Amino acid sequence: MRRTPAIKQALPTRDRILEAASRCFSKHSYDATGLRDIAADAGVDVAYVHRCFGSKERLFAQALAATARPDRLLTGSSDSVAQALAKQLFAHDTDEDINPLDIIVRSLTNPDAARVLREFIVQDFIGPLATKLEQPALLRAAVIAAFLAGIGILRNVLSIKPLLETEGGQLEKLILGTITTTMHATTTSERGKAPGKRRQ
Amino acid sequence: MRRTPAIKQALPTRDRILEAASRCFSKHSYDATGLRDIAADAGVDVAYVHRCFGSKERLFAQALAATARPDRLLTGSSDSVAQALAKQLFAHDTDEDINPLDIIVRSLTNPDAARVLREFIVQDFIGPLATKLEQPALLRAAVIAAFLAGIGILRNVLSIKPLLETEGGQLEKLILGTITTTMHATTTSERGKAPGKRRQ
DSSP states (O other), X not given: OOOOHHHHHHSOHHHHHHHHHHHHHHHSOTTTOXXXXXXXXXXSOHHHHXXXXXXXXXXXXXXXXXXXXXXXXXXXXXXXXXXXXXXHXXXXXXXXXXXXXXXXXXXXXSHHHXXXXXXXXXXXXXXXXXXXXXXXXXXXXXXXXXXXXXXXXXXXXXXOGGGXXXXXXXXXXXXXXXXXXXXXXXXXXXXXXXXXXXXX | OOOOHHHHHHSOHXXXXXXXXXXXXXXXXXXXOOHHHHHHHHTSOHHHHHHHHOSHHHHHXXXXXXXXXXXXXXXXXXXXXXXHHXXXXXXXXXXXXXXXXXXXXXXXXXXXXXXXXXXXXXXIIIHHHHTTSOXXXXXXXXXXXXXXXXXHIIIIISOOGGGOOOTTSHHHHHHHHHHHHHHHOOOSTTTTTSTTOOOO
16 A cells, blocks of 8 residues: 555655655566656656666665665574564565565566675675574575575465465464574584484 | 477477477566467467467466476475475576476566466465375475475576585585475474474
8 A cells, every 4th residue: 555645745755765666666577667657656856866876776776675674684593583584474464565575576587686686685684694593504594585585475476375374373383493494404414314303 | 598490390289389388488577478479489370379278378377387397296205205396496407498487487477377376386286295294284385385486586596696506415405404394393382392393
């Protein structure tokens, strides 16, 4: 649901442009979205968008970062991070805010947008998450990122039925269990005999 | 890499159309691909494609099924299925064949294609996989489907660095461990205290 124009006008112009960009990129592909559309949606001149953000690619990067905000989920111990990550999969079930997943899915196949997405996922999610994990930390964090992206896409984009459960049920428990295992599971061949066993 | 025309001509016409459709849908979005393009690629008349397959949506469904063939991976015990699923993530590392993931990713945001994808994932992957799992079997199978899709997208579409490892290394072990855990992890609140623990 769009904010009413009255509330939109109350935001500083730069934030209004970022919000308009997030909304446009979440509804249309990267290719189909122009700075002109975003400017119109924000109610500003396209020249001002250019001055503020430079290029579509840079505006896309900033709109993605402003919408996704993975830093909010990555504080505290690995256990509390696991819980926050599992929970956020259910956070966009209302239509009231923009789901960053929609931005990601609509832009995956454009090479410029894919480069932005790759940098964002590696620098803003995998890197910070890896600081909380045991070795191979980057690999574990990347597998968790992939898991969350996959659940998000099959649940929120494709509406795959068994995944439409609400928060707090078996799905959330299973997701939490899978994230926790990926954080702690053994990966070397000496320890490889019980791949699902959690190290304490 | 495309087959040479000489090899292509040797295939039955119907298979040649399916292969052309898979190739077109793996390179272009569902919206951007027309039956005319597929007919031209297969070297047949577009009227013949219409007669054989009816609509773009039905051709898309059949091309997806012919390319993905999840039945090949879902035979044997749950342990051997887990191994086959982990291994197939590395199967399309050469350019020589069509990665069904490309077809999925390019079509996610078209409502008609998304409906085909949803039915395919539920009926051809989640359903058959669930027959091998303990309860909640459909939920476990759906979470595994999401995990594989996520790894495929972050690895093969976005080229996220920690996931570019080759077959047989720590990544494959970690993926296998995660799939195995999702197959067996406890999900009820009585058992919920050790979410990563594998039941034997």
